[in-house]
Amino acid sequence: MKKLTTSRFALALAAPLFAAFFSLSISSLAVLATHKSPSAAFSLMWEYGTRAGSLMAAANLATSYYIAAIAIALTFRAGLFNIGVEGQLRLGALFAGFLGSKFSLPPVFHVIAVMLIAMLVGGSWAAIAAYMKVKRGVSEVISTIMLNAMAGGLSAYLLSKHFAMKQATGYNLETKPLPKSAQFPNLMPVLRKLGIQNQPGAGVYGMAVVAIAMGFAFWFLVNRTRFGFELRASGVNPMAARVSGVNAKRMTIIALVGSGAIAGLAGLPTLMGETYSYNLGFRGGIGFSAIAIALLGRNSALGMGISACLFGFLEVASQTLDLINIAPETYVIMQGSILLSAVVAYEVVRRYQLTLHSEALAKVGE
Amino acid sequence: MAYAVELRNISKRFPGVVANRDVSMKVRGGSVHALVGENGAGKSTVMKILYGMQQPDSGEILIDDQQVAFRKPADAIAAGVGMVHQHFMLADNFTVLENVILGYEPTKRGVINVAEARKKILEMSAAYGLDVNPDALVEDLGVGQRQRVEILKVLYRGARILIFDEPTAVLVPQEVDELFGALHGLREDGLTVIFISHKLDEVLRVADDVTVVRAGSTVAEVKASDVTAKQLAELMVGSELPSPEIHGTPRRELITLSLKNVTVPSPSGARDLISDVSFELHAGEVVGIAGVEGNGQSELIEAILGLRKYRGEVLFKGESLDRFSVAHRRDLGIGFIPEDRQRQALLMASPLWENRILGHQRGKPVMNGYVIDKKSTMTDTISIMEEFDVRAPGPDTLALALSGGNQQKFIVGREMRGDPSLLLASHPARGVDVGAQADIWNELRRAREKGMAIVMISADLEELIGMSDRLLVMLRGKITATLDPKTTTPESLGSAMTGAA
Numbered sequence: 001m002k003k004l005t006t007s008r009f010a011l012a013l014a015a016p017l018f019a020a021f022f023s024l025s026i027s028s029l030a031v032l033a034t035h036k037s038p039s040a041a042f043s044l045m046w047e048y049g050t051r052a053g054s055l056m057a058a059a060n061l062a063t064s065y066y067i068a069a070i071a072i073a074l075t076f077r078a079g080l081f082n083i084g085v086e087g088q089l090r091l092g093a094l095f096a097g098f099l100g101s102k103f104s105l106p107p108v109f110h111v112i113a114v115m116l117i118a119m120l121v122g123g124s125w126a127a128i129a130a131y132m133k134v135k136r137g138v139s140e141v142i143s144t145i146m147l148n149a150m151a152g153g154l155s156a157y158l159l160s161k162h163f164a165m166k167q168a169t170g171y172n173l174e175t176k177p178l179p180k181s182a183q184f185p186n187l188m189p190v191l192r193k194l195g196i197q198n199q200p201g202a203g204v205y206g207m208a209v210v211a212i213a214m215g216f217a218f219w220f221l222v223n224r225t226r227f228g229f230e231l232r233a234s235g236v237n238p239m240a241a242r243v244s245g246v247n248a249k250r251m252t253i254i255a256l257v258g259s260g261a262i263a264g265l266a267g268l269p270t271l272m273g274e275t276y277s278y279n280l281g282f283r284g285g286i287g288f289s290a291i292a293i294a295l296l297g298r299n300s301a302l303g304m305g306i307s308a309c310l311f312g313f314l315e316v317a318s319q320t321l322d323l324i325n326i327a328p329e330t331y332v333i334m335q336g337s338i339l340l341s342a343v344v345a346y347e348v349v350r351r352y353q354l355t356l357h358s359e360a361l362a363k364v365g366e
Numbered sequence: 367m368a369y370a371v372e373l374r375n376i377s378k379r380f381p382g383v384v385a386n387r388d389v390s391m392k393v394r395g396g397s398v399h400a401l402v403g404e405n406g407a408g409k410s411t412v413m414k415i416l417y418g419m420q421q422p423d424s425g426e427i428l429i430d431d432q433q434v435a436f437r438k439p440a441d442a443i444a445a446g447v448g449m450v451h452q453h454f455m456l457a458d459n460f461t462v463l464e465n466v467i468l469g470y471e472p473t474k475r476g477v478i479n480v481a482e483a484r485k486k487i488l489e490m491s492a493a494y495g496l497d498v499n500p501d502a503l504v505e506d507l508g509v510g511q512r513q514r515v516e517i518l519k520v521l522y523r524g525a526r527i528l529i530f531d532e533p534t535a536v537l538v539p540q541e542v543d544e545l546f547g548a549l550h551g552l553r554e555d556g557l558t559v560i561f562i563s564h565k566l567d568e569v570l571r572v573a574d575d576v577t578v579v580r581a582g583s584t585v586a587e588v589k590a591s592d593v594t595a596k597q598l599a600e601l602m603v604g605s606e607l608p609s610p611e612i613h614g615t616p617r618r619e620l621i622t623l624s625l626k627n628v629t630v631p632s633p634s635g636a637r638d639l640i641s642d643v644s645f646e647l648h649a650g651e652v653v654g655i656a657g658v659e660g661n662g663q664s665e666l667i668e669a670i671l672g673l674r675k676y677r678g679e680v681l682f683k684g685e686s687l688d689r690f691s692v693a694h695r696r697d698l699g700i701g702f703i704p705e706d707r708q709r710q711a712l713l714m715a716s717p718l719w720e721n722r723i724l725g726h727q728r729g730k731p732v733m734n735g736y737v738i739d740k741k742s743t744m745t746d747t748i749s750i751m752e753e754f755d756v757r758a759p760g761p762d763t764l765a766l767a768l769s770g771g772n773q774q775k776f777i778v779g780r781e782m783r784g785d786p787s788l789l790l791a792s793h794p795a796r797g798v799d800v801g802a803q804a805d806i807w808n809e810l811r812r813a814r815e816k817g818m819a820i821v822m823i824s825a826d827l828e829e830l831i832g833m834s835d836r837l838l839v840m841l842r843g844k845i846t847a848t849l850d851p852k853t854t855t856p857e858s859l860g861s862a863m864t865g866a867a
Contacts, residue, residue, distance in 0.1 A: 227736065246693070
């Protein structure tokens, strides 16, 4: 048994190592294709990416990615697929920004209230898909994709016509900034005490702590609770789950609405930590990158944490590639090839493990 | 007399366990030879060795009196040994022809010579009565036809010795007949068939010779014409055969289950799946529901468990269940052994300890409030494995790695642990070997004596008659007869089931 554990550990490392190697090769080819030196590109990225300021920016980006990935993983684990995280987080942030500036509360309560608004809006948007799935059997994959398109249009309309501040020169439409009491405190004051210098940029969002706490909560909920067990059972064998007493419709609703509520929070790190208002420059695509992050992290709390940080790092570090005339979008190739190779590597390792497993059993059984 | 296959004193040890010690068998050329034994007796290991998937530690393999050593299946195929696997290995989106030639494509200047392949396949189909349209897509074929494609695949690769691993496990009776027809065709053409099974009546129907293995050793080599199924079974288990029977009348006054005019409408609006079924079941009583498959027995069980909508009333210990969810019903003390264990009762890719939780996730010992109590679940899983003789390395073993019989024993153990007052058992001993069957029957008997009420469905009429206090015959969704098992024979029950009586 001891030996099995060691090899299991080695196997767990095999897949990510293979994925890293494979994706480095692919990205090198991509850089070579533009007649540039891959080693120069990578060393420049590493040099820039590991600067304190870049790491902070990467962490901030990873915070949003991670929360959105948790939202997606919750549905993956239930055998569902919420592609609508993008729309849910956008609407969540829009309403949180708009409504959050309309009232005042003591500091901590105001922050919580804004978060609740975002969750409520995100959850309600996802509830449309959940309702259609349960009542009419509409695939949530299709409905959430369509809801994304609607969320994009709806948010643009609401912002320009109703939510934006009246300005004399309105090039950048934005909601009224959140009052101080609704802003999430930055982590810089704490980090300074630990001897870390201020850097240009937005510091480190306080929401990072919330994201980490959500990671723990997600792990515990899915792996250690009755609800999590029923969720996973519904995901891997809906029929057996039903026979065991799980109400399939209820599980679908909880998973999708819960996912939407979590997704609603994913837009808040920037809103409550940097811009304080929802504006036209609201970052798009988080909800889509998060799908890749959840896949790469295999829907596990730790795995998604690592993938979110990796995606954040690559995205920030690649900005410097411009300096040597390489398109910064090279990071998209890197992310894509990591994902592709990881999915393949995991599957290979899974099959190999299964073989080991049956061999171990053959020794006892037959 | 030359033997097509001869195994001499084959031994295979895995660390800590001996899978085979001293297995010998002699297979005459042009015969159908059955290899029988309980789950875990070592049948599969012997065949894996013969097919080159594993290497023996000692012993000799002779093919046509020539000693051989197979390192891999390709060696075995080259020597004319082919294997028809229990689980088909076919590409669904390919045609029959494409599947058959896959990997052995005849080519003409680098292009697949389809015409030649088709000719060869048609010849083989005709010669052995393996009637399959070479241009049909495999995904459109039924199970029996897919098996024929597998056989064609093996023949196409030039096999003269065909190993069939539990070929009838997936077939309906009619397809079994067709398969046996094909096996006789192969035999007449001088091919040799080795047939692994634990269904003894089938073995006796199709085989010329039988080799019995028990606990990794050959215990008997007999002619099929010289033995009865009962004798074979006793050779397999090494002791007198268990029989399904119950004694005494532990029936109590308490009425555990009562159905009043239960009707299950068909979802498509056609004829009701069950109409107007009423009966009462006392604590300590077993009622057997007899019927040809598809006459409403499964739907009846599903209605009692709350998996199907019904009209009428279901009372459990006098309390109406009609408005209760599946979870609520199970928690009141209704255990369930479903007919399709892999689809309905197991999370195949999860470890056994997680499977222990399934269906019991709302209480002790697997939960502590709303949180999984892993330690206590592990302990309980281990004790189920010991008590019910579930053969697996440990509670971390994935359910999919267990043999069917062990999966079933685990499920029975799990449901018994919940100490239900009512057990709904669909084919509780289906697909398990005689030893496990005896264990399961013992458990049911013991539970009955302690006052458990049991609703049982089984396709095995002897089991149904032997284990029931009362038999209800279902035909087209209605209960058409109530029989006393003491005065019922399988033949009379069979005719009652088909409505002939």
